[in-house]
Amino acid sequence: MGADAQIPTIDFSAEAASNLLSGSDSDINLRRQVRAALEGGGIFFLRCSESSTQSLVEEMMIGMKSLFDLPEDVKRRYKSTRPYSSYKGRESFMPLHESLGVDDAYLLESAQAFARVFWPEGNPQVSSAMNGINKMLFNLIYAILKVIFESYETGNRHESFAEKTVTSFRLLKYNLPPSGEAVGLGPHTDKCLLTILCQNDVQGLEILSRDGIWSPLVIPQGCFVVLIGESLQVWSNGRMRAARHKVMISGDRERYSCGLFILPKKDVIIEVPDELVDDDHPLLYKPYSFTDYLNYFMGNPKDDALETFAGV
Numbered sequence: 620m621g622a623d624a625q626i627p628t629i630d631f632s633a634e635a636a637s638n639l640l641s642g643s644d645s646d647i648n649l650r651r652q653v654r655a656a657l658e659g660g661g662i663f664f665l666r667c668s669e670s671s672t673q674s675l676v677e678e679m680m681i682g683m684k685s686l687f688d689l690p691e692d693v694k695r696r697y698k699s700t701r702p703y704s705s706y707k708g709r710e711s712f713m714p715l716h717e718s719l720g721v722d723d724a725y726l727l728e729s730a731q732a733f734a735r736v737f738w739p740e741g742n743p744q745v746s747s748a749m750n751g752i753n754k755m756l757f758n759l760i761y762a763i764l765k766v767i768f769e770s771y772e773t774g775n776r777h778e779s780f781a782e783k784t785v786t787s788f789r790l791l792k793y794n795l796p797p798s799g800e801a802v803g804l805g806p807h808t809d810k811c812l813l814t815i816l817c818q819n820d821v822q823g824l825e826i827l828s829r830d831g832i833w834s835p836l837v838i839p840q841g842c843f844v845v846l847i848g849e850s851l852q853v854w855s856n857g858r859m860r861a862a863r864h865k866v867m868i869s870g871d872r873e874r875y876s877c878g879l880f881i882l883p884k885k886d887v888i889i890e891v892p893d894e895l896v897d898d899d900h901p902l903l904y905k906p907y908s909f910t911d912y913l914n915y916f917m918g919n920p921k922d923d924a925l926e927t928f929a930g931v
């Protein structure tokens with residue numbers, strides 16, 4: 620295990636996000652910072668110090684505890700047609716990990732329908748915590764997506780691209796290992812375009828540097844973690860790189876985390892725009908359907924799946 624990773628921190632706010640989404644252009648300095656971070660390690664901390672933002676995270680952590688405290692058979696009722704989203708818990712290959720995912724929970728009806736699976740009469744506390752945090756994360760992450768497109772001067776593509784996406788909100792709990800340190804979630808790169816994560820104050824996320832060293836992250840209070848996924852790695856013709864990460868668990872307190880993933884809609888074609896191919900950046904990836912790649916990956920869950928499937 621290496622030293623703590625040095626991750627750039629970028630200041631942002633819910634207000635800045637909503638200004639960007641209602642049409643203002645991003646500041647050149649913000650564009651540079653986001654792009655440098657994502658072309659560097661593929662990750663940054665997004666610092667949002669507004670108290671309203673932090674309250675939404677705290678409410679969600681309380682909601683997650685009440686959900687994951689439910690009996691196993693109740694949690695197993697939750698099934699989703701989206702890959703990796705049905706309830707998973709205490710699988711033999713990942714015994715500490717529990718997770719599930721829900722689509723478009725920034726819509727109140729989706730959050731309420733989700734809560735009714737576990738509490739048939741509804742659970743307004745959980746559904747409103749989930750809806751509140753989803754609206755906030757949705758604004759932050761789509762604003763960052765806009766900044767990315769603007770930083771490559773492909774800003775006008777942002778709107779048409781954003782329409783081709785859905786959001787999946789994942790809720791995760793890591794139970795305690797019997798002793799010492801153990802893997803909570805194995806090494807992987809996210810397949811999506813972009814991920815934003817938050818957690819309770821139990822650390823555990825680790826990142827693999829380009830020179831092959833795993834380092835634990837110390838996520839500062841009031842910060843979200845933003846990670847680039849493989850779909851934007853491809854779109855950027857390899858300029859941005861999806862960072863491999865994992866979760867290690869130790870100590871005596873359980874870790875809860877949740878995150879919003881921007882995913883291409885079913886059958887959307889991921890391809891490198893012409894303006895991102897030049898003599899210095901020859902085309903690295905063939906166009907492909909996101910659904911086909913996910914199906915391929917589920918049958919071949921290897922580290923080099925993206926290169927094998929889509930590499931030129």
Ligand SMILES: O=C(O)CCC(=O)C(=O)O
Pocket residue numbers: 789791804809816818824864866876877878
């Ligand atoms: O729990 C975390 O902080 C990381 C979760 C994660 O990497 C994932 O769900 O893809």
Ligand SMILES: [Fe+2]
Pocket residue numbers: 807808809864
């Ligand atoms: Fe991940």
